[in-house]
Amino acid sequence: MAELEVSRPILEANDRLAQANRQRFKQAGVKVINIISSPGAGKTTLLEQTLTRLKDRLRVAVVEGDVQTTEDAQRVAAVGVKAVQIETRGACHLDGGMIARVLGAFDLQDLDLLIVENVGNLVCPVEFDLGEDLKVAVLSVTEGDDKPSKYPVLFREAGVLLVNKIDLLPYIDCDIERIHATCRQLNPQQVAFDLSCRTGQGVDAWADWLEAWVKA
C-alpha cells in the first residue's frame, strides 16, 4: 500500500545540502535545534517562553517555517530575538536547501544557538535533515496518548520530547504515562520534560537543560 512521495534522489540531494549546513554550523560554533510537532501543539508559544528565559543567557536566533503567513516570526521578534521567516508556499516541511538560503541573514559566528521551528506536521519534517544537531518533538496532551505509536519515526528520532499543555490534563482523557512509556521504548536515550507554556510550569527545567546542552 506504500506509495512514498519522497523519492530517494530527493532525499539524497537534501542530505548533501543538510551536511553542508552542518559543516557551516560546526565551523561557526553554533548549535542548531529543529522543533517538530503537529499544528497547534504550541511550538511558537514554547519559543516565546524559552526565548524570554534564554535571550540574556545565550546569543540566539530563530528560523520560522510556515506554509503561509509571517505571524510566528512577528511573535518571536516581539520577544526581542531575531527571526527569519520561510514561507514554504504549500510545502509541508522545511528542507536543507531552504535553510541554506536563509543563513546569509545571520552572522553565525555571533550565535550560540539557532532554533528552527518546522512546519506543523508529524510526518515529512522528520524525513528532511536540515543539518541540525538535535530534533525536539513537541506533543500536546490534547492530541492524545496514542500519537507516539502512530507517528513513531519522529518520536524515535527526537533527542528531546516536550509534552506540552499539561495544565489541561484534568479536563481530558490522556494517559501521560502511556506517552512516556511508548517514547522510552522508541528511544531510551531521549530526554523528556512535561510542561505548560501557558502557565509556565516546567519551562524553567527545559530552558536550563537547553542552556547547559548548548554550552556543553
Place this chain on the structure above:
Amino acid sequence: MAELEVSRPILEANDRLAQANRQRFKQAGVKVINIISSPGAGKTTLLEQTLTRLKDRLRVAVVEGDVQTTEDAQRVAAVGVKAVQIETRGACHLDGGMIARVLGAFDLQDLDLLIVENVGNLVCPVEFDLGEDLKVAVLSVTEGDDKPSKYPVLFREAGVLLVNKIDLLPYIDCDIERIHATCRQLNPQQVAFDLSCRTGQGVDAWADWLEAWVKA
C-alpha cells in the same frame, strides 16, 4: 522559497484515479466524505460518536488512513461498522490510487455513505483528491484560533468545518469567533458546527446534517 515536493505529473495522475473513483461512487449511489485534520484533533472519536448515531439510519462504512498501526480501524469496528485500514507506511496523506485499491473490500451498491479518515496532516491531504463528494475539516480549539489563516487551503476547500473539543474552551486562550470569521472569509458557503466529541455536545446537529446531506 517554494519547493513543492508534489509535482504536477503526480497530481495529474492522482486526479485521473480520483475521477475514476468518483465515477464508481456515483454509479453505485454512495456518497463519500474525506475527513482531514491535524493529528489529535479528534477524528477517530468523532467517527465513533457519529457512527453510533448513524449506523442504524444509514448504510455506512469507513476507510481509515494511518501512517502506522491499525488502532483506528479497530476503534471503528468496535462500534459495529465495517472499517478497512490503509497503512501508508510513511506517506503523509491518502491518494486516489490507495482508495481505488481498497474499494474491492466493499459492496458499494449496499452503502449510502463511505467515510474516509485521512492521515493527520493539514497540508498534503488537501492536494490529493480521492474522488470524494465533500471534504470535512476538523479543528480542535486547542490547536489555536490562528490555524485557518496559517493553513488556508484546507479551510477554503472544506465544505464542512467541525470545531471540536469546545468543552476545553474555558481552560485555554482560543477565540472561537476568530476561527469562524476566518473560515467565513475563506469559504462563505461552508457549513460549520461547534462540538465536543468527549461530552457529545453538538454531535447530534452534525450527525443530523450529515444524514440529511446523504439523503438529499
